[in-house]
Amino acid sequence: MTPTNSPQPQKTRAPMSLTSRVMLFVAVAVFVCSVVLGSLLQSAIKEHFAEQDAEELQVVADSVRKILQNSNISSEQLPSALALAVVGHHGVYFQVSANAQTLYHSPGSDLDWLLNQVTPQQAVDAEALSSWQSGEKTFRGTVIQGPAQSKIAVATEIDFHLHFLHHFNDALWLTVAGSVVFTLFAAWLGVRQGLAPLKQFSDNITQVRADRLQLQLDPATSPDELRDLVQAFNQMMARLEHSFQQLANFSADIAHELRTPLTNMITQTQVSLGKDRSSEQYRDLLYSNLEEQERLATMVSDMLWLAKTDHGLIKPAFKPLNLRTELQVVFDFFESWAEDKQLQLQISGDAPALAGDKDMLRRAFSNLLSNPIRHASANSRINAELSYSANSGWTIAISNFGDAIAPAHLACLFDRFYRVDPSRQRQGEGAGLGLAIVKSIVELHGGTIFASSEVAGSEVAISEMASSEVAPAAQAAEQKTKAALVTFVIQIAAN
């Protein structure tokens, strides 16, 4: 048999190979079918031979009976008449006896034992034939009731039948064996062919490396059965690539964020140590270093905080609280700063109590507000709108007029270290983790957050931005295109 058909799982408990499984099943099926078919064929032929013999014996018995019944034949003529009865029948013998006296027996045979042992029958029955061996030959025969208490024993030689059957058997089992081998080979080939797309698939997958994650397989070229797998694989690769990209960016961003304050500190310190300076100058250096160090410490704490929420190490202390009250507290906190920048802070709407972590929510609101306050143009307004519905739960929408945010940026706003404008990174702002922290906090509360940026109608934009100077036309147009209603929407589902 083929070498693959040796499905003995050795000591390693690996499951049987797919090829072996298929081959094993095919082999068993083909073998069972062939054996059943062969046996049926064999028994059919045997039966056919038996019937043939029975017919022949019946013919002989009939003619013998006829001769015995013929009253024109004298007892002297009887043997020669009986001898003629089997003319034309090869290898057929008979013996006639009446009252335990043998009247005739054809030459070359002795059927006494048959006459003694077998009960005479009216006709030859194929199923009731006896077979025996005498000398080199094999016979089959029976005993028939003759006229007037006589018994006729008939027998025929069946060696040539047996001979045929013998050859037939050989041929049959050879064919069966051959067909099993052939079928197995065909099955093996089929399985191999069938699994070829899988092999191709795995060859493709082996090309995946960290720097080559953009591999996508074409589902159109895969067989039906593999299409789902290919699609699932493609989706997995896309997700992996995205996460990997984020991780890579994240590391690069961390390095970048760390490098700037470190460079500042190193340069300042080296320059200061370059020559003797007054204690005032040394103090300045230390202050300056302290500022950078505090920035680094804040960034590390924020990153640590995010890492802990990622791993579920920070559990919010949920207590029922009123969102409007919390928003008001945060607005009060920002009030003086907003007044300083001539901004209005407004809260509208109300909502029933929510189980939340007071400090976390305040932190989220504070992070959401500090950017708009920092960048909003004078005299604009920052709105917080609160609503609740049984279906969508709590909704907090914080909106302000500011620079439009391109749709491409909107989805990434909550990514760590993401900045819409990379050049605007170190102007008193944090490390770009503020919105990521907001997102984590919202998610800890089972909510979602998204940002939208709608370019406002010109009138609204201008009245809201309320630039007192009459700007040159070009600048006004530019302002108009840039001004947009930027809204952060937090939704916390009711449950």
Add this chain to the structure above:
Amino acid sequence: MRILIVEDELKTGDYLKQGLCEAGFNVTLARNGLDGFHLAMTESFALLILDVMLPDVSGLRIVQSIREAGNMTPVLFLSALDTVDDRVRGLELGADDYLVKPFAFNELLARARTLLRRGASQPAVQRLQISDLVLDLGKRQALRQGKKITLTQKEFALLELLMRREGEVLPRSLIASQIWDMNFDSDTNVIDVAIRRLRGKIDDDFSQKLIHTVRGMGYKIEAPLSDDSN
């Protein structure tokens, strides 16, 4: 006032000791948990500053043991761990406050002073005065050189906080937490703006400035003794 620091990190321990000594405390430093526990049990301190992660006996164990022995000295934990569980466990075992590394030294100082003050009964003052600035807590009025100054509620609270802790440098985070109940690092300059506005009312019209910025640390209110104010 005697403070015991139990801290195994050499540099941290040394600088904490130096900083607190220079802030006017009498500081004892233990480098491991056993020494710290022994000192806390045998000598009298006004405050214990314990590192949670010590190589031999953890800070949590020390607090538990001294509390079981009936020693109620205030305890401030320092820890690099910051899970709510740790915090809650520390506080449940009898710690009074908890600071997460990395912390600003002035934050530690401010918290230590708060804890030390807690023990002493505070006289119910009606009037706070620094130089010619008077804060009448009963009438909720601020007067400078006898002239009434109108303050918002938050400005009044801020001025009261500064004046109650006269001469003490208050970090921005402490001010945000005490006045606005914002208990997180808000990296905004809200406090700076609030102080600026308070200054506008308290100091701007007067030659003698009372509110001082301590660069890199925070704010304090103090009657100028010399002319080296910032």
